[in-house]
Amino acid sequence: MSSSLKIAIAGLGTVGVGVIKLFQQQKELLYARTGCAVEITAVSARTQKDRGVSLNGMKWYDDAVEMAKTADADVIIELIGGSTGVAKNVCEAAIDAGRHVVTANKALMAVHGNELALKAEKASVALSYEAAVAGGIPIIKSMREGLIGNKISNVYGILNGTCNYILTMMRETGREFDDVLKEAQELGYAESDPSFDIDGIDAAHKIALLASLAFGCPVNFKSVSIEGVRRISQLDIEYAEELGYRIKLLGIARKDDNGVQQRVHLCMVPKELPIANVDGVLNAVVTEGDFVGRTVLEGRGAGESPTASAVVADVMDIVAGKHLPVFGIPAKEMEALPSIGMDEYEGSYYVRLIVKDERGVIASIATALSDENVSVKTLLQRQSASKAPVPVIMVLHKAKEVSVKQALAKIEELDAIVEPPYMIRIKSF
Numbered sequence: 001m002s003s004s005l006k007i008a009i010a011g012l013g014t015v016g017v018g019v020i021k022l023f024q025q026q027k028e029l030l031y032a033r034t035g036c037a038v039e040i041t042a043v044s045a046r047t048q049k050d051r052g053v054s055l056n057g058m059k060w061y062d063d064a065v066e067m068a069k070t071a072d073a074d075v076i077i078e079l080i081g082g083s084t085g086v087a088k089n090v091c092e093a094a095i096d097a098g099r100h101v102v103t104a105n106k107a108l109m110a111v112h113g114n115e116l117a118l119k120a121e122k123a124s125v126a127l128s129y130e131a132a133v134a135g136g137i138p139i140i141k142s143m144r145e146g147l148i149g150n151k152i153s154n155v156y157g158i159l160n161g162t163c164n165y166i167l168t169m170m171r172e173t174g175r176e177f178d179d180v181l182k183e184a185q186e187l188g189y190a191e192s193d194p195s196f197d198i199d200g201i202d203a204a205h206k207i208a209l210l211a212s213l214a215f216g217c218p219v220n221f222k223s224v225s226i227e228g229v230r231r232i233s234q235l236d237i238e239y240a241e242e243l244g245y246r247i248k249l250l251g252i253a254r255k256d257d258n259g260v261q262q263r264v265h266l267c268m269v270p271k272e273l274p275i276a277n278v279d280g281v282l283n284a285v286v287t288e289g290d291f292v293g294r295t296v297l298e299g300r301g302a303g304e305s306p307t308a309s310a311v312v313a314d315v316m317d318i319v320a321g322k323h324l325p326v327f328g329i330p331a332k333e334m335e336a337l338p339s340i341g342m343d344e345y346e347g348s349y350y351v352r353l354i355v356k357d358e359r360g361v362i363a364s365i366a367t368a369l370s371d372e373n374v375s376v377k378t379l380l381q382r383q384s385a386s387k388a389p390v391p392v393i394m395v396l397h398k399a400k401e402v403s404v405k406q407a408l409a410k411i412e413e414l415d416a417i418v419e420p421p422y423m424i425r426i427k428s429f
């Protein structure tokens with residue numbers, strides 16, 4: 001049986017253009033698979049210019065909210081970005097007008113996803129966001145449908161391509177963070193203001209959405225503990241290799257009887273783990289379910305074509321009449337779960353200290369650690385040719401995070417310490 005679906009696109013940046021290209025290039029394929037002819041009837045962007053795709057037959061709107069309210073469209077695709085302002089207004093206007101919404105906006109969904117989900121479910125329209133998490137990887141569909149029969153206890157992964165690219169290039173080329181970041185910006189991976197990427201906020205938006213889907217609780221972005229990658233140095237990358245680890249920025253969410261812990265931070269993971277070998281701009285998401293066990297999805301987490309692929313998959317679900325609850329269970333039935341903070345965390349740690357090469361320094365460091373019941377598993381110190389400060393690298397046995405932080409605060413006070421201690425958690429999964 002053949003049918004048709006009309007869509008309107010708000011935002012014609014990289015992803016918007018990618019969505020138009022995909023619908024134009026895969027028209028026959030999509031029709032063959034669904035029996036539905038998808039027509040883009042309207043578009044909106046800040047400026048009218050040549051974007052390398054034909055907009056013939058599409059009505060132009062300067063005002064995206066007006067388009068969401070009045071366009072001849074069943075589905076509004078929001079590709080503007082940002083957690084507030086026009087993007088939010090577009091989604092709300094579309095839902096109010098009884099239209100389905102597809103968005104790639106992780107910030108909006110992480111910050112306002114609960115209220116938008118309630119609104120969409122009340123209006124019986126879809127609010128779909130596959131492209132918001134890990135670009136082209138179909139992780140939302142996988143968790144909401146493929147893993148529906150599982151209780152998920154853990155979800156984690158490499159959720160930011162920019163950071164993964166920087167860490168990979170530092171390892172492969174021996175260059176320093178600032179240098180590789182500049183290259184990532186020139187290549188268009190990182191924004192000109194890259195703070196959302198390198199301060200871990202982008203990954204935090206994504207892990208907050210995955211936690212809600214995994215554990216059936218409202219999105220709780222405010223409770224994500226977030227650390228970025230700005231302090232990583234080439235030294236850490238080299239010592240990680242020597243110790244048998246790779247350094248990755250991970251988003252991690254886990255649930256136990258006490259509640260939910262959500263966090264984004266650098267991890268040293270054993271080199272032989274699959275996630276340690278996901279390099280460059282690739283993303284990967286690992287889920288652990290009680291019946292299925294561990295699943296791993298890997299793919300391109302950003303960019304025109306992968307993100308367009310995810311947006312189009314959401315549209316085709318609407319064609320198929322799928323209106324699943326936004327976060328897996330109806331928003332009005334979701335119950336908040338207690339948040340477990342990082343002070344509750346226990347694990348093993350890598351620590352980098354830069355110290356004056358003086359007698360008694362190691363003894364003072366050992367005392368500070370032992371006072372907090374923290375013990376050292378490995379200690380590496382290279383001989384210095386001059387009297388310049390030297391790195392002291394330690395791997396700590398499993399310890400409470402609060403104890404490690406207290407010990408490092410004491411170590412920082414020592415006269416021989418020339419810069420604040422730097423710590424990376426070691427995670428074997």
Ligand code: HSE
Pocket residue numbers: 135159160161162163189190197202301302303
């Ligand atoms: N800036 C993001 C990344 C793009 O680097 O992964 C997709 O969210």
